[in-house]
Structure formats: structure tokens, C-alpha cells
Amino acid sequence: MANLSVDLAGIKLSNPTLTCSGTCGYAFEYADFMDLSKLGAFVTKSITREERPGNEPTRIVETRAGMLNAIGLANVGLDRFLKEKVPLLKKMPCPVIVNVAGHSFDDYTETCAAMDSLDCVAGVELNVSCPNVKDGLTFGTHPGRLKELTHEVKKVLPHKPLMVKLSPNVEDITATARAAVEGGAQVLTLVNTFTAMAIDIYKKRPRLANVTGGLSGPAIKPIALHLVSRVYRNVAKPAGVPIVGMGGVQTWQDAVEFILAGATAVAIGTALFVEPSTPNKICDGLHEYLAKMKVERLSELVGALQLPGDEPRQSPYP
Amino acid sequence: MASTARGSFLAVVRQNIPLCREHFRLVLELEHFPQTSPGQFVQLSCRDVSLASDVGEEFESTDKRRPQLQAEELTRPVAMLRRPFSLAGRRDRGSNTEIDIIHRVVGIGTDFLAHLKEDDEVGVLGPLGNKFTLPKENQEAILVGGGVGIPPMLYLAEKLSGKRAVAFAGALTRDLLPLTIVDPEARGLDDIRALSDIAEFAKHGVRSVITTDDGIYGFRGFVTQALERYLDEAKPNAVIYTCGPEPMMKRVADIALARGIECQIAVERAMACGMGTCQSCCIKVKKPDPNQPPLVGRDWCYRLACTDGPVFRASDLLW
Ligand SMILES: Cc1cc2nc3c(=O)[nH]c(=O)nc-3n(C[C@H](O)[C@H](O)[C@H](O)COP(=O)(O)OP(=O)(O)OC[C@H]3O[C@@H](n4cnc5c(N)ncnc54)[C@H](O)[C@@H]3O)c2cc1C
Ligand SMILES: Cc1cc2nc3c(=O)[nH]c(=O)nc-3n(C[C@H](O)[C@H](O)[C@H](O)COP(=O)(O)O)c2cc1C
Ligand code: FES
Numbered sequence: 008m009a010n011l012s013v014d015l016a017g018i019k020l021s022n023p024t025l026t027c028s029g030t031c032g033y034a035f036e037y038a039d040f041m042d043l044s045k046l047g048a049f050v051t052k053s054i055t056r057e058e059r060p061g062n063e064p065t066r067i068v069e070t071r072a073g074m075l076n077a078i079g080l081a082n083v084g085l086d087r088f089l090k091e092k093v094p095l096l097k098k099m100p101c102p103v104i105v106n107v108a109g110h111s112f113d114d115y116t117e118t119c120a121a122m123d124s125l126d127c128v129a130g131v132e133l134n135v136s137c138p139n140v141k142d143g144l145t146f147g148t149h150p151g152r153l154k155e156l157t158h159e160v161k162k163v164l165p166h167k168p169l170m171v172k173l174s175p176n177v178e179d180i181t182a183t184a185r186a187a188v189e190g191g192a193q194v195l196t197l198v199n200t201f202t203a204m205a206i207d208i209y210k211k212r213p214r215l216a217n218v219t220g221g222l223s224g225p226a227i228k229p230i231a232l233h234l235v236s237r238v239y240r241n242v243a244k245p246a247g248v249p250i251v252g253m254g255g256v257q258t259w260q261d262a263v264e265f266i267l268a269g270a271t272a273v274a275i276g277t278a279l280f281v282e283p284s285t286p287n288k289i290c291d292g293l294h295e296y297l298a299k300m301k302v303e304r305l306s307e308l309v310g311a312l313q314l315p316g317d318e319p320r321q322s323p324y325p
Numbered sequence: 326m327a328s329t330a331r332g333s334f335l336a337v338v339r340q341n342i343p344l345c346r347e348h349f350r351l352v353l354e355l356e357h358f359p360q361t362s363p364g365q366f367v368q369l370s371c372r373d374v375s376l377a378s379d380v381g382e383e384f385e386s387t388d389k390r391r392p393q394l395q396a397e398e399l400t401r402p403v404a405m406l407r408r409p410f411s412l413a414g415r416r417d418r419g420s421n422t423e424i425d426i427i428h429r430v431v432g433i434g435t436d437f438l439a440h441l442k443e444d445d446e447v448g449v450l451g452p453l454g455n456k457f458t459l460p461k462e463n464q465e466a467i468l469v470g471g472g473v474g475i476p477p478m479l480y481l482a483e484k485l486s487g488k489r490a491v492a493f494a495g496a497l498t499r500d501l502l503p504l505t506i507v508d509p510e511a512r513g514l515d516d517i518r519a520l521s522d523i524a525e526f527a528k529h530g531v532r533s534v535i536t537t538d539d540g541i542y543g544f545r546g547f548v549t550q551a552l553e554r555y556l557d558e559a560k561p562n563a564v565i566y567t568c569g570p571e572p573m574m575k576r577v578a579d580i581a582l583a584r585g586i587e588c589q590i591a592v593e594r595a596m597a598c599g600m601g602t603c604q605s606c607c608i609k610v611k612k613p614d615p616n617q618p619p620l621v622g623r624d625w626c627y628r629l630a631c632t633d634g635p636v637f638r639a640s641d642l643l644w
Contacts, residue, residue, distance in 0.1 A: 032602040039331040067605040081604045280598040
């Protein structure tokens, strides 16, 4: 069998499949439906300093080959996370990455500082797609602010790899990617959901109570793939920072595409709702693919995409 | 022996028959399906599962059909997410189980289900959610089902054999009632006598009252009006179980609360996962103690219809 293991800034994964934050609960919610021990890593729902009820329903709506969500960061908050979820996470049979969100610098630094000393936490992922309560500007859309945030967080998180999850709702994702890396991000995750809407044509109203929501699922995959490819070439590869690619990954073929575009690992979100065992199946498919392509280590394929004008590489075909 | 765990199953269609306008009964056979209770539901894949095999070539070719693109959504609209359906009945034979799903065609997912043929395969996640609590020894069970809220009442009736029970089944009009009405004698416009004329209820000894909004059959008016009349005339020591359109359930809750009658409500919410991970199916409930988590300091919180529910007590719901 080929070797699927990958390394994300020191987090050793047995295979390149992660779960997407917000699509897999806090710990064992999927235990009856998938083999958690065969996950590369588990990423929790976004945790904020204060507990949040989230948005009014209706919070989701399916669209063509995708869905919109406006959950509103409903989560148990830091205190209950430490009390109720950490004991569960200690028993997780795979590495755990905690996703942290906030509405101010202090929100982020306080929550992240609490993660630094937890043995069961392998790394922290920053969700920067939330507006700052002070001025309403989203952390993840302003390179300057994102760099500052990443820098502040890294100071309180000296012992854990810091991952920054990029928002695709920006003019130039390489600018925010670069800012995150300059601020100290050790892994880049991309992408979060695309701001979008759906309309009930009979009621002449938005179908989500929140008006807009984030689009995820197969519909966004080609766009996500392009963004991963750009960030890999322009920022991640030169800086030696690994990427976790996500957005519509459903099959092993999707995973291979992301890896060729430059992702070291892939995360699966919306597809888990349809079939929680998707990551397990993707690993099966990757094994078959590597055997067919006569590749021994999956990591050899990271960024192996050839674009016109690239230095010719050796053909992977024998 | 059925296990208690939940899981992802592949079921085979044994029967798929139209029951009345827009309604179908889908009978699915599964192996080693865990124990289930009335009130619980399953998430059905409403797309061709043979194409969802993730390990394979871009084109899938079986002896049964021409080669097809795996990415079905590129060729026509497909229901990506699974759809939740209440269990409407269950029969066991050895390690094999048949479950009944009764559904109304309202969109692409249910339309797909309506076209399934015998021996087709359907993905089933489940059993999901909590369950109805059965009545106490001296209590009468009153089942109130409206439209697509009737199916879970049929499964509940299975468990009420030998108990005092009466069912109220309401719809807009007669041909939207997915039930076998054995005695077609049209009753008086305001007749709320409980008769044994709905076969599905009668076979479990549950009498029933049919209501239609247009009065074409049974009691003319809303099922809630018939219920109110019944409660005021019979003054039963009862527990009410209800499922149906939200305005109907809210009215049933009010009727029960006003009379101090216990009422269990199976709510329906837009769901993505059904497994408690996405936080989409939330419903507002009262907290007994504002100083206890979740959301310390507030007298309400959200609960998940898919895992904390779908059955809630009327007295807890803020909707
Ligand atoms: C716990 C639970 C149990 C259910 N049990 C049954 C059942 O036994 N029989 C049955 O016929 N239906 C049942 N439903 C409703 C059923 O899930 C929806 O009718 C179905 O999801 C519609 O899918 P679609 O693709 O055909 O329609 P879509 O194209 O998704 O939507 C068509 C219309 O249906 C509405 N709709 C979509 N999803 C839901 C939903 N979850 N609840 C209410 N309305 C919805 C939409 O707003 C829209 O107006 C249940 C729902 C829940 C949450
Ligand atoms: C219901 C839902 C909830 C989500 N919640 C979060 C969240 O709390 N934090 C976060 O960083 N991303 C969240 N996301 C975004 C996903 O992690 C992921 O970036 C996105 O869905 C794209 O991947 P997918 O197409 O595989 O779902 C959520 C997505 C969905 C569908
Ligand atoms: S449907 Fe996903 S949490 Fe209930």
C-alpha cells in the first residue's frame, strides 16, 4: 500500500483527509457513521470566547449542487468547550485541530491561549471570516489586519501549529494569504464559504432568515481549486507553508485535483452530511490511484500540476 | 437481534405505491437495522446511489444501464443532501427489516423517491432522533396528524395496541389523506364520533376521526377544531401526540396547554445532516433555570430538532 501520510507544520496525519469546521460537530457526533480513527485529523466547530446561540432559523437551504448556511457561529463558547468537549476530545482516535473564531483581537487571543496548553489539541485553525464588532470590518479581508491578528495569536500560541483559514470573499486571495504567512501562519486552509443568497420567488423574500449565507458543496469546487492553485504558486510554495484545500470535495478524484493544485491535505465538509464515511472512501480511492500511477508517497504529488510555461517535469507515467 | 447503534445502510425498495394524490408509500428492506421507536426518522438519499460510489472511474457502467457521468449534478438537478422522513411503520423477519415511509411529492427529492422501482437501492441513515413517550396506564392517547404529519402517527398506533387511543387525521381535502378509509359513509359535518374506519389505525384498535378543511369527507374544518370539540366533550385523562404543519402543531399545543393536557410534538425543521453536526435544525425552547447552561443568563436556548428532538414537549417549545 502506498504511503498517504502527510505533515502539517509538525502535525502528523496518517492520511490527507480532514473534516471541515462546522460540518462534523465537536467530537464523536459521527462515531456511529464513520471510522474516526481513519481520519487524518478532526477539526472542531468554530469556538468563540462567549457562547453563541447563532442565527434565527431558517439557517440552511440547498441550492444546485451546493447549499447555503447562515448558522451564525452557534457554539458552546470557551468555558463549556473546556468543561464539556475537551474530555471527549481527549479520547479522539485522531489528531484534533480546534477552530477558533472571534469578534475582537482579545476574543481570539484569549481563546487561543487556552488551547496552547491542552495536550489533546494538535493545532489551532483561525476562522477569520467574521466581522470585528468594533468597526464591522472582516478580519480575513484586510491583509494588514489579518497579519496583525495572526501575529497576536501566534504570540499566545507558542507550542501549537497555527493554521489560518482564508476567506474567498476577497479581491486578491494571495494578498491575504501572504499577510497570514507574514503574521506567522504555519498552515493555510482554504477556502471558507462564498457569500451568496437564494430567493423564495413566491414570497419575494430571501430563503435564509439571515438574508445571505455561505455557499459550500460541489458547486464551489472549481473556484476553490483555482484559489488553491494560485495561493500555492504565489505564496505557500515559496514560503514553504503547507495548504489544506477544501471546498466541495466529495470524491477521491476531487482530492487528487486539490493535491495536484498544491494542497498537502484536503478537508471534507458538506459531503459529510450526505455520507459521513466520505473521508474513509477517499482514502480507499487514493490508494487505488497511487497504485495505478505507480506513486509510492502521496506527498510526491503535492503541487505536481503542470501549467503551460512550467519547467517540464518527468511524466508520472512509466 | 437488532443492535442499538445507528448507522448508514443500503436499503432495497420492496414496494413503492401511490396512496392518493401526491402521496406514496415506500417500503424499504434493510439488513440488521437497529431498533426503532415511533417519532424517530431516517435520512434518505434522494439520488441514484449507484452513482455515488466514490471509488471508480469517471464513467460508471453496469449491465443494467448505459454508462453515466458520476457527477450527476452536472447533467440534471439532483437532491444533494439527504431528506428526512419519519418512520411510518416497521416489520421484522429474522435479521431483515421492512420500514414504511409515506411521503408527499413537494420537490426534487421526493419526486426522485416517487420514481423508485422495486429492487432499486436507497441509502438510509438512521434511526435518528428521539421518540414519543408512550402513555401511562390510565391515560388515553390522542394522536393528531395533519398532512405529512400523519405517517409518524401510524407507527405510534402500532405501539398502542390494547391501549385507549383515538387518532385525528386531517387534510385539506379527502384525496390528500394517505390512508385507507374502509367505511366511506360520509359523516355529519360536525360529527366527531371516533369510528374504526381508517384501516391503518383500526388494525391496532385505534379509532379515528377524519377531518377535511373543505368538508368533502368527515368533520368539516381543521383537525384542531375537531380535537377541541372532542376534548371538551369527553374530558379525557389524555396525552396528545402531534405532527403536521407548524401552524397546526402550534394550535394543538395551545389547546393542550390551555387544558393542562400533556402534549408531545414532533417538529419538522430544515435539516442538512440529521446527526447533530451542522446546527441547522434549531428550535427555540424554554430553559427551566436561566442560570444554568446553555446560554447562562437567558431564559431560552436553541435545541436541535434532529438529536434533541424531533419530539418536544409543548410546554417547552417557544418555536
Ligand atoms: C424529522 C422530519 C420528518 C419528516 N417526515 C416526513 C414524512 O414522513 N413524510 C413527508 O412527506 N415529509 C416528511 N418530512 C418533510 C420532508 O423532509 C420534506 O418534504 C422533503 O425534505 C422535501 O424534499 P424535496 O427535495 O422533495 O423538496 P425541496 O425541493 O427540498 O423543497 C420543496 C418544498 O418543501 C419544503 N421543505 C423542504 N424541506 C423541508 C422540511 N425538512 N420540512 C418541511 N418542509 C420542507 C421547502 O421549503 C419547499 O417549499 C419530514 C421532515 C422532517 C424534518
Ligand atoms: C453548515 C456549515 C457550517 C460551517 N461552520 C463553519 C465554522 O463554524 N467555522 C468555519 O471556519 N467554517 C465553517 N464552515 C465552512 C466549512 O468549514 C468549509 O470551509 C466550507 O463548507 C467548504 O467546504 P465544503 O464545500 O466541503 O463544505 C461551515 C460550513 C457549513 C456547510
Ligand atoms: S440537521 Fe444538522 S444539526 Fe440537526
